[in-house]
Amino acid sequence: MPYHLFKCSECIPERKEHAVIKGPGETLADALPLGYLNTIPGTISERGCAYCGAKHVIGTPMKDVIHLSHGPVGCTYDTLQTKRYISDNDNFQIKYTFATDMKEKHIVFGAEKMLKQNIVEAFKAFPHIKAMTIYQTCASALIGDDINAIAAEVMEEMPGVDIFVCNSPGFGGPSQSGGHHKINIAWINQKVGTFEPEIKSDYVINYVGEYNIQGDQVVMDDYFKRMGIQVLSTFTGNGSYNDLRGMHRAHLNVLECARSAEYICNELRKRYGTPRLDIDGFGFGPLGASLRKVALFFGIEDRAKKIIEEETARWKPELDWYAARLKGKKVCLWPGGSKLWHWAHVIHDEMQVDVVSVYTKFGHQGDMEKGISRCEEGALAIDDPNELEGLEAMDMLEPDIIFTGKRPGEVAKKIRVPYLNAHAYHNGPWKGFEGWVRFARDIYNAVYSPIHELSKLDISKDEIPTDKGFVTRRMLSDANLPEEVRDSTEMRPYSGNFDCLAGYEDREYPYMKTQPAPGAAA
């Protein structure tokens, strides 16, 4: 078996089956770590809690909603300004978050009364917001407050408002993932089918598992609209509460992050017969294939083809410019869950980097299956990694760059490995054709940073180069490039703007007439 036991984890042998090295000729049957099991306490794991998974990952991207946590103040503080999911209503949902502020007396005597007071106050403070989500926390779960009952009571007394309740306390499951599941199921049970949306196209989808990190959803939404497709709702990035109550009316669920949102797609299929189509907004190849798949479902392939051709012509020369310079750079792909398989193959194929390791904080075995099958031989795959294992892996693999979260990113920095934020991105969006070039540019800028170069020099021991007052990135990246690549006029670096989303909101999308399915009788 290709299990890899880290030296630092020899004393906790149960960790052995959480890491594998994909050896030559090995199949998934040989090389699959355990996943989504209870965390070993005291390991300094990178995992979060189920409240985070429910509220912070999936709930809060909903934009026109008061997000109220029923508990002491900390959980709410933690979810204020720790994400980069934006929205087109001036980011209401990342600017405001609400806590019921549970104190000792509430723990003793119950907090239902003050919860109700909280709800009324919050709607009063923001009269234009008519929807609310309430999240249970560890404390309110343990004292047994009946949040659903209070919500029902308020909805009866305040007919104009609607409230969703998510009971996903922090201790619910090994990681964030428990919360993803709970909020998916709670949403379909409580809200789907309670609102009739306006249908404006013959092709109607829900875009599911998309959280609008740095504007991803805006970019993808634009492609769909250019194909004449109505995006009835987005679950949940930049998503509207009422639109999401109307999810049952879509013809197709287009699923992006299967880790966090496949549950609701599966339920929608079961309950409403809506098919699920898994897509991928990252990378020219997967994105093109995804747009074609969606188009194929509706019989409008020519519309997808047009977009793909236009966008590829515009952006491919820029992607290639970076790929030529990133070739062979070693990457540790250490995200939370789904990006390990969204990115594993395509950053290799399209940016020429080598994925030497994948890890997942809260993924399940299914995510590892996909990730491992897509990454290169010799790659080290780690489930629920911890601080020491991450360090040991970096020592062993000597990566050129790491894609991970903020905290492990700071650890990497100290051993002079640059990092990109895999969750929140550096200069995103990274979805879409332009976005993918922005990702490549972020990688390039990190790997060839002259400052990073300087951090490798020990002025007390090494010879200090005194012949230069500066170094450009090109001086570093192009030094060993073949002339025809270096001087190619076909390829060019990124030419977009700092804010590549400017102008999207003014775009107009003419109604596109239904096309008869190919071969169908006129």
Add this chain to the structure above:
Amino acid sequence: MTCELMERSRAGIINPIFTCQPAGAQFVSIGITDCIGIVHGGQGCVMFVRLVFSQHFKESFELASSSVHEDGAVFGACGRVEQAVDVLLMRYPHVKVVPIISTCSTEVIGDDIEGVVTKLKGGLLKEKYPGREVHLIPIHTPSFVGSMVTGYDVAMRDIVAYFAKKTEPSGKLNVMTGWVNPGDVTAIKHLLTEMDIEATVLFEIEAFDSPLMPSGNHVSHGETTIADLEGTANAVGTIALSPYEGGKAAKYLEKEFDLPTIIGPTPIGIRNTDTFLANLRKLTGKPIPESLVRERGIALDALTDLAHMFFADKKVAIYGNPDLVIGLAEFCIDLEMHPTVLLLGDDNPNYVKDPRIKALQENVDWDMEIVTNADFWELEDRIKNRGLKLDLILGHSKGRFISIDYDIPMLRVGFPTYDRAGMYRHPVVGYAGAIWLAEQMANVLFTDMEHKRVREWSLNMW
């Protein structure tokens, strides 16, 4: 013209100013060398706190979780602490100090962390780690009591009380800084050096601003040692600079070891720094040297350039940790400004008795409100719906959108300040802090004058 002290009247919080107690205990934990705290609760209670520390300092810090899942929440989770201690000690052989920090969940289920410690001492530590110095320190920080500020205060008291041991007099002074930045510790130590005073500074967190070294040093860590903590009992006295963050520890030492103790004021601004030096002189008998007279003079010179020309009558809102907020307000008043709203993010009953707050109530000659148990809505609602006009906001980054949306200039100060670079490096205390604060406030106002085209020409020949 009144200064009114009031509590938030709404039940709930719209955008919190403070987080909860375990975060304060965790901040204490990272200040001690060879120490990794175990937070007993759900994983988010650690993950998010590590995140906000890394947002603020742009560094990673080590804190572990007992990772309580459903079974623990239902059947009790003391076993998770036992396992966490063992795993931590096995994998981090240098660790000697392990605070066990409770949270709301484990307080509600009633896990007996003292019992766990007793059991581990009699069992695991004896059998598996004989001869290894290990200190397990239970710290009760339920999230539904107090705030991050009291969490700091409680944890510091518990840790000092655990270690403090009377032996030989050390001749050193205990200086407790409160929840400050590395830049503040540097500034305080500079004053102590100039006064020729040997001191134990709690906590030694200058190393939170850690370098990127060729050898690769993977985490930042505080440098207060066990010996430092033990020695607190043998000091010539204690000065606690932040009554709400370290006051409890100072009082413990005073009561237990009869140490001469002075609590407060926070040395923000010239006047409070003067008082700090006077207190140092009082406790040690050391004179205030000429070098500090000169340093004070440089600060006064800088402030004179700014105060009556630019700061006079400017209306300021200040929020954050209580000792910081009160200190800033006092300094602003010396600079001829009008602190108009002070917001303290918790319901500490001592605020009403705080002599500094009483002095404000008795002496300010403009309308001023001090809101306790406050949230950010207390500030935003006043601006948006109640006609409050402000010239400047002083506070941490979580309030940044009030500044952005209402176009009010703001100086980031306190914790956390993640949306401005390197704020942790600069002091707000001491004469150096007075210079930094005044000049940064001025520059923020100047930038705003240019941005809004209001009397921007007046800077031509200032």
